[in-house]
Amino acid sequence: EVQLQASGGGLVQAGESLRLSCATSGFDFDDAAIAWFRQVPGKELEGISCISNTGGVPWYEDSVKGRFTISSDDGKNTVYLQMDNTKSEDTGVYYCAADLGRCSFLKSAYRAWGKGTQVTVSS
Numbered sequence: 001e002v003q004l005q006a007s008g009g010g011l012v013q014a015g016e017s018l019r020l021s022c023a024t025s026g027f028d029f030d031d032a033a034i035a036w037f038r039q040v041p042g043k044e045l046e047g048i049s050c051i052s053n054t055g056g057v058p059w060y061e062d063s064v065k066g067r068f069t070i071s072s073d074d075g076k077n078t079v080y081l082q083m084d085n086t087k088s089e090d091t092g093v094y095y096c097a098a099d100l101g102r103c104s105f106l107k108s109a110y111r112a113w114g115k116g117t118q119v120t121v122s123s
Contacts, residue, residue, distance in 0.1 A: 002024075002025070003024065003112075005024075006020060006094060009116075010119070010120070013123075014087055015085060020080065022081075022114060024096075028100070029053060033098065033100070034051055034097070035047060035097050035104070035110060036048045038092040038119075039094075045095075047105025049081055050070070050105065051072050052103045054101065064083075067083065067084050067085045067086070069084070087121060088121050088123040089121075093117070095114060095117075098110060098112045099111050
């Protein structure tokens with residue numbers, strides 16, 4: 001059974017850091033792309049970052065470039081999203097998603113999704 005478990009959300013002040021984790025199981029982690037999406041009430045689900053364990057450079061949505069860093073630990077089958085210099089617009093529910101192959105910011109590209117973790121950045 002494919003499972004993704006997102007964790008690490010919370011409440012921080014603007015400018016502070018937060019690290020999200022996406023623990024995975026049930027699929028070939030080394031052949032997968034894992035992405036983070038953000039849901040804000042009233043807005044479409046938005047792709048934030050993605051890493052493909054098959055290679056290639058990580059993807060970042062423009063507003064988080066230079067502030068967020070995605071990384072992958074194949075020993076733990078876990079992907080992390082380090083969020084630095086946070087801003088109030090980073091607030092939302094963050095979901096991790098996975099599928100085999102390359103990165104995409106299309107939600108339809110991912111068959112496996114975890115439950116979200118709430119991130120709130122106060123200004």
